[in-house]
Amino acid sequence: MNTDVTIIGAGLGGLTLARVLHVHGIPATVYEAEPSPTARAQGGMLDIHAYNGQLALEAADLTEEFRGIVLAGRQALRLLDPDGTLLYDKADDGTGGRPEVQRGELRQILLDALPAGTVRWGHKASGVRALGGGRHEVAFAGGGTVATGLLIGADGAWSRVRPLLSAATPAYIGKSVVETYLFDADARHPAAAKAVGGGSMIVPTPDREIFAHREKADTLHAYVGLHRAQEWFDAIDFTDAAVATARIAREFDGWAPEFTALITDADTAPVLRPLHALPPGHRWERVPGVTLLGDAAHLSAPNGEGANLAMLDGAELGEALAAHPHDTEAALTAYEQAMFPRSTEDPLLDGATAHGDAPESHPFHDLVVARRRHEQGE
Numbered sequence: 001m002n003t004d005v006t007i008i009g010a011g012l013g014g015l016t017l018a019r020v021l022h023v024h025g026i027p028a029t030v031y032e033a034e035p036s037p038t039a040r041a042q043g044g045m046l047d048i049h050a051y052n053g054q055l056a057l058e059a060a061d062l063t064e065e066f067r068g069i070v071l072a073g074r075q076a077l078r079l080l081d082p083d084g085t086l087l088y089d090k091a092d093d094g095t096g097g098r099p100e101v102q103r104g105e106l107r108q109i110l111l112d113a114l115p116a117g118t119v120r121w122g123h124k125a126s127g128v129r130a131l132g133g134g135r136h137e138v139a140f141a142g143g144g145t146v147a148t149g150l151l152i153g154a155d156g157a158w159s160r161v162r163p164l165l166s167a168a169t170p171a172y173i174g175k176s177v178v179e180t181y182l183f184d185a186d187a188r189h190p191a192a193a194k195a196v197g198g199g200s201m202i203v204p205t206p207d208r209e210i211f212a213h214r215e216k217a218d219t220l221h222a223y224v225g226l227h228r229a230q231e232w233f234d235a236i237d238f239t240d241a242a243v244a245t246a247r248i249a250r251e252f253d254g255w256a257p258e259f260t261a262l263i264t265d266a267d268t269a270p271v272l273r274p275l276h277a278l279p280p281g282h283r284w285e286r287v288p289g290v291t292l293l294g295d296a297a298h299l300s301a302p303n304g305e306g307a308n309l310a311m312l313d314g315a316e317l318g319e320a321l322a323a324h325p326h327d328t329e330a331a332l333t334a335y336e337q338a339m340f341p342r343s344t345e346d347p348l349l350d351g352a353t354a355h356g357d358a359p360e361s362h363p364f365h366d367l368v369v370a371r372r373r374h375e376q377g378e
Contacts, residue, residue, distance in 0.1 A: 019110055
C-alpha cells in the first residue's frame, strides 16, 4: 500500500483487520487503551457463525486455530417458562453452524497471529482531527500523537473516530443487563446447573428475561435483562452487592428458584450493563482517509451478531484494501457499500437467509417470532 494504516481498538474487529492485512503483506499499527492484553476479563462465550464470523477467520487464515478452542456441547439450547416449564430443548449434535468459544481465547488467537509490536498497549485515543489531504491525527490521553494516511475506528460504542464521519451518538434502548457468575456449578449450584444444561438457557418474558450459558470450568454466566429506564437503575447502589442483588431479584418474584438462584446465589457482585444503540441504518458520506467497523459503525441492541459482524467488517475491509493497494478510496468505498446494508439486515432472519442458513433452523427463531407477535399485539 502507498499509505500507513492506523487502527484504533484491539477488539475482535480491529485485530481481524490487522491479521487479514498481515496475511496480504500489509503492515498496520493497532492502538489500544488497555495497558496489556490481560488487563481485564474479555467477557464470556461467543457463538461464531458460519455465515459471518467463520468467514472472517477463514480470511485471516485462522480456521484451524479457531477449531482448537471450540467448546464441545455448548450449542445446546433450552427455552423455559418462568415457572420452570420446559418449552424447547435442543441438544448439540456437533452439526450446528454456531460453535461456541471463549471470547478471550479467540482474541488471543488473533493477537498471537500478529507480528510483535503490532498492538501498542496503553494508548487511549482522546481525540482526532483532520490534517487535510485525507490524513488525520490521533491524540492519546497519556500524551503524544500519531498522524496517519488511513485511520480506522474499531473503538466500539463510544468511538473517538466516529465524529470525523458522523454526529450520531448511541442512545439507551430502554433495557439493561445485570451480569452474574456461579462457579463450580454442578457441585455448588446443582439446580441452576441442571436448568442451564450443557449449553445455553433462555427464560423470556416481554419485559424481563434471564439468559445463561455454561462456560469452561463448570461456570455459569448469567445475563439478567430488565426493560427499565436508566433512572430506575441509577436508584440502585451497585457498589453494595447485597443491596443490588436483592433489588434485582425482587423483579423476579414468583419465578422458579433455579432461575432466581442465578441472581441470589451468584459468586460475584452483580455488574450493570446499560444497553445502547446507534440510529437504525446509521451511515455517513465518504470522507477521505477514514472509516469505521464493528460497534463504532453500527452498534445495535444485543442480538448475537455484534462480534461476528465486527470480525466480518475487519476481514472485508482488509480484503478490499488488499484488492486496491494503490487506491485507498476505492477500497473504502467498496467496503462501506457492502457494510452499510449488511448492518441493517435482520440478524436472525434476513441475514441468515442471505448466507444460506434457513431462518427456521436458527435456534432462536421461535423466540424471535413470539417476541415480534407480542410487540405487534398479536
